[in-house]
Amino acid sequence: METPRTTCLSRAASSAPALFVVPLFPTRRVCCPPHARPSPAPRTHRPPSLFTLYGRMRNSGGFQLPPRVPQSPEALARALQLLGNATQRKLTEERRREAEALLGAYPPRKEIAQQWRGALLRDLRRERLARLKAEQNLRRGSPVSPEQAIYRMLERDMRLPPRDEQTDAAFLLLGRLVRDQQRPTEMEARRLRDLIGVVPTGKTSATRAIKVLKRMALERFRWERWPPFVPLDLEHVRQAFRILAQVRRQGTAGERANQELRSLLGGAFPRHRRVATAWRKRLAFVIRYRERKARVAAVMELRRQKLLRRAAAEAASTEPNASSAGAAEVSATAERERDASGEVATPPDASEPEAQ
Numbered sequence: 001m002e003t004p005r006t007t008c009l010s011r012a013a014s015s016a017p018a019l020f021v022v023p024l025f026p027t028r029r030v031c032c033p034p035h036a037r038p039s040p041a042p043r044t045h046r047p048p049s050l051f052t053l054y055g056r057m058r059n060s061g062g063f064q065l066p067p068r069v070p071q072s073p074e075a076l077a078r079a080l081q082l083l084g085n086a087t088q089r090k091l092t093e094e095r096r097r098e099a100e101a102l103l104g105a106y107p108p109r110k111e112i113a114q115q116w117r118g119a120l121l122r123d124l125r126r127e128r129l130a131r132l133k134a135e136q137n138l139r140r141g142s143p144v145s146p147e148q149a150i151y152r153m154l155e156r157d158m159r160l161p162p163r164d165e166q167t168d169a170a171f172l173l174l175g176r177l178v179r180d181q182q183r184p185t186e187m188e189a190r191r192l193r194d195l196i197g198v199v200p201t202g203k204t205s206a207t208r209a210i211k212v213l214k215r216m217a218l219e220r221f222r223w224e225r226w227p228p229f230v231p232l233d234l235e236h237v238r239q240a241f242r243i244l245a246q247v248r249r250q251g252t253a254g255e256r257a258n259q260e261l262r263s264l265l266g267g268a269f270p271r272h273r274r275v276a277t278a279w280r281k282r283l284a285f286v287i288r289y290r291e292r293k294a295r296v297a298a299v300m301e302l303r304r305q306k307l308l309r310r311a312a313a314e315a316a317s318t319e320p321n322a323s324s325a326g327a328a329e330v331s332a333t334a335e336r337e338r339d340a341s342g343e344v345a346t347p348p349d350a351s352e353p354e355a356q
Contacts, residue, residue, distance in 0.1 A: 065123075066116045068104030075102055080120055086113035150205050158209065159197045160216045162271065167217055170195040174213070177206040227279045229266030234290050237283055240264040244280040248273050 070076040079102045085091060087110050091099065100106045107113035161167045173192055177184055181203045184192065189199045196213060200206040231237050243261045246253040247270055253261065262269055270276035 064112075064115045065119045066103040066105065066107075068102070069120070069123075070102055076120065076124065079103055080117060083107070083113045083117040083120070086110065087117065150201065151208050154198055154200070154205065154209050155212055157198050158212050158216070160213070160220060161195050164272070164274075166195055167213070170213060171210065174200065174206045174210045178203050178210070224271065224275045225278050226282050227265050228268045230283070230286055231264050234287070234294075236264055237286055237290070241280060241283045241287060244270070244276050244283065248276040248280060 066079075070079050079099070082091065082095060082099045082102070085095070086099065086107055096106050103116065107116060161170060170192065173184070173188055173195075177188075177200060183202060184199060192199050196209070198209065200209045227240075231240060240261060243253050243257050243264075246257065247261070251273060252258060258269060265279075270279055
């Protein structure tokens, strides 16, 4: 049986429109203030141990080999396994004796075990690399596959376009071959032959051609950062700097100026304006360096001249004092000799009347 209150509410809800809802139990959302919210549990920070710090460091104690190095691959693998366990925990007595038999001694600390293991891994990597290089050298003398022949042909016959726009066009054509995974058309083959001198036959050879072309472009960029020759005279460097400024603006400085620039830079001429800008920056650095060196040399020369003048003045000021001191010493010596001989020195005024 419903209570009267519930009946009234139900009647009100039934008499209300369809879209009107009477909330019987309205909810109230209470937001907790910041100070009332539960704080997260504090994290306990444990300081790292000494072994952890050594492990984080790269090559902390240096590479030190154990007293004995295992020769067979099985013994070496087992020694590396035991040393890896020794860097983490203490080994049992049986494993300890096995490690001593393989390595000649047992590592006294975890850090020593880590150093021995790192040294053994380093030598193992070196041996593998030497073996791989020997296999590659042996493979070069043996008959190669058609794919390897194509790769070597690309590396041998490919040439770098003289202009950067042509290099970008070659990269676009090669990238299209890699993307479409098709053989180049007759027009693309003719264009590639004119640009780089070779024509890739598919995606793999086009990828290799992109790598070779990228390496060649990077080498040329690094080579063109500095002019091939820098004049020894500062005035010649300044003259080349002025001509390069004109080449950077206009692309050329005239027939006579271009010939003079070639004579100053050892026969070289910038390929385009970007190279002229790079050479001009390097020559500006050379000019600043040599001017600073000349200023330092001039200052040092002034200091040397000043020291020489000061030494000459001091020597000139000490000469009169030395002469007067010498005369006084001579007179004192003469007086001592007269006193020793018993002679009495007569004054000059008393001797003059007798002489008259």
